[in-house]
Amino acid sequence: MELKKVKKISFVANAVILAIVFGLMAFFYISDVMFLTYFSIPTIIVYLIGFVLISNGKLLWYVRMVFTWMTLYMCVTTVCLGYNYGFHMYCFSVIPISFISEYISYKINSRQLKAFKFSVSMALLSLISTGYVAYFGPVYEREQKYAAIFWLINASSVMGFLIFYTNFLIQTIISSEEKLNEIALVDRLTGLYNRHYMINCLDKMDEDYSSAYLAMADIDDFKKINDTYGHNAGDVVLEKVSEKMKSECRGCTVSRWGGEEFLILIPPAVEQPVELIENLRKNIASEKVHYEDKEISVTITAGISPRTDEHSIDQWIQTVDGKLYDGKHSGKNKVVS
Known part of the structure; x- marks a missing residue:
């Protein structure tokens, strides 16, 4: 007040x-x-x-x-x-x-x-x-x-x-x-939902979300960006990537899962969820982030998976985390489904 x-x-x-x-x-x-x-x-x-x-x-x-x-x-x-x-x-x-x-x-x-x-x-x-x-x-x-x-x-x-x-x-x-x-x-830096909100959101999903998709994305070589350009530059990168996620993932619930990692809940109403995340990856890679007089190349790697009857919430998160891990160790800047 x-x-x-x-x-x-x-x-x-x-x-x-x-x-x-x-x-x-x-x-x-x-x-x-x-x-x-x-x-x-x-x-x-x-x-x-x-x-x-x-x-x-x-x-x-x-x-x-x-x-x-x-x-x-x-x-x-x-x-x-x-x-x-x-x-x-x-x-x-x-x-x-x-x-x-x-x-x-x-x-x-x-x-x-x-x-x-x-x-x-x-x-x-x-x-x-x-x-x-x-x-x-x-x-x-x-x-x-x-x-x-x-x-x-x-x-x-x-x-x-x-x-x-x-x-x-x-x-x-x-x-x-x-x-x-x-x-x-809400995460203060990025304006995205935080981990706590996303966990509550996943726990409250009803049967309508039985065919939803979950994606986990991570900024590639983020530590290197911080070491090279400074932590303020890293914050700018996080903000710009978050803005892209908000604009590209309309209708989805996007959260900052931790550090440079993001979790995206894609509802059944969104068609071709894998293509959605692939387009997000391409758009982020196609534009450099400007910080002061520098241009920073940014890419993300993502893992995406639909929910199955065998998946609990924790297992579902572990599944997309595993796919993200596979993408990180097979070249980065890709979507693994």
Whole structure:
């Protein structure tokens, strides 16, 4: 998660809250609750300061200030007008949002709000303020038509922020899970699936894959390439060969099996799998890999075999590995089927 994105979301949320405060201030004035009208002035100042804190990246200070003032605002308005106006509902949005804020702080490697302590404090203050109203009654008695209007505004605000921040949290978690899966299952250098992913893929094959083919390919003389041109050149060769495999083996599952070795699962839907791997070999051999001012000749050797009833997954892999071995010891730059 990027700090820039969090700042943008915080800026928008602060602007929306400030607009709500101006609207509530107007209602307080119309309903002749002058204390709350005046109380709205420092509230406006708080959110104006919030813009400065967000712009300067002081998000923890912003969150602490806003949540503290929201708690005070909730208690004061509830005591003044009663819980029929819905101000006590603020805690139902602020409490979960405080935990979301703590999670966001963790994701951007920032100092974190102590959400649990804050939430307990806010819940207790909410209970105290509503309990006070239940026992003593509100400070101001106003017509119920005003209560209905305020309740709708506050309920809409609470539900709106809950929907927005909950959706933001879920999308962030999904994005994080996708990145973790990519890290766990994709080889970082080549962008191909890794050995772990391929093993899972082979283990989960169903009967439809009974006539699939498996190919194991290896870059010829890769150690010599590293020794001659350096390991950075070797990485470039791995990347270029991987790109070829992605483009040539469409519909197949291609993985970096280890080092300069690749394992390719060819589904039954792909016609002439041996020819597919042979074309891959030719295309790789036909183009030199450019590294700095050098041209590097690259070839691969591959072994390919269909799956038979006698083959377990391990035996199938051993079979193509054996064919690859035969190709390596009979001239290289060939496909053995």
